[in-house]
Amino acid sequence: MLNGIKHAHSGLRWVVLALLLFAIFNAFNGWRQKKSYTSKDKKIHLFTMIFVHIQVLIGLLSYYLNWGAKVNFKSGMGDPLMRFFTVEHLTIMLLALVVITFGFSRSKKIIETPRRFRFIFITYLVGLALILAGIPWPFRELGAGWF
Numbered sequence: 001m002l003n004g005i006k007h008a009h010s011g012l013r014w015v016v017l018a019l020l021l022f023a024i025f026n027a028f029n030g031w032r033q034k035k036s037y038t039s040k041d042k043k044i045h046l047f048t049m050i051f052v053h054i055q056v057l058i059g060l061l062s063y064y065l066n067w068g069a070k071v072n073f074k075s076g077m078g079d080p081l082m083r084f085f086t087v088e089h090l091t092i093m094l095l096a097l098v099v100i101t102f103g104f105s106r107s108k109k110i111i112e113t114p115r116r117f118r119f120i121f122i123t124y125l126v127g128l129a130l131i132l133a134g135i136p137w138p139f140r141e142l143g144a145g146w147f
Helices: 002-033 039-068 080-107 113-134
Strands: none
Touching (some): 080 113
């Protein structure tokens, strides 16, 4: 079961990254072209936020099943792999989730359309930067692959 959850979490990252890029591109175009905020735009931003939440939930489940009972923080902080997955990855991804959720929720209260698009663009871009910084890319030598 743990192996399937890890593969789902690893594979879903590409869906989340694609949705984030699409939502950021959509918000940037809406902001620059001063388009009106339609239900289509809201759905794009909402589905992106939902998929980020699903990804984090799968990650938390994977964390609990993989590291939850084994974490010894005193000795584990010396091991770069354990420190990354138990502290750094978890913290960065939760922070990205908070930023993206805040961006979507707060944007609903903004009435002026260009400001709404700009706010979503900025918060989703910050969330994407955090996610990219927190992913265990293969070139970081953390034992993770591309898929």
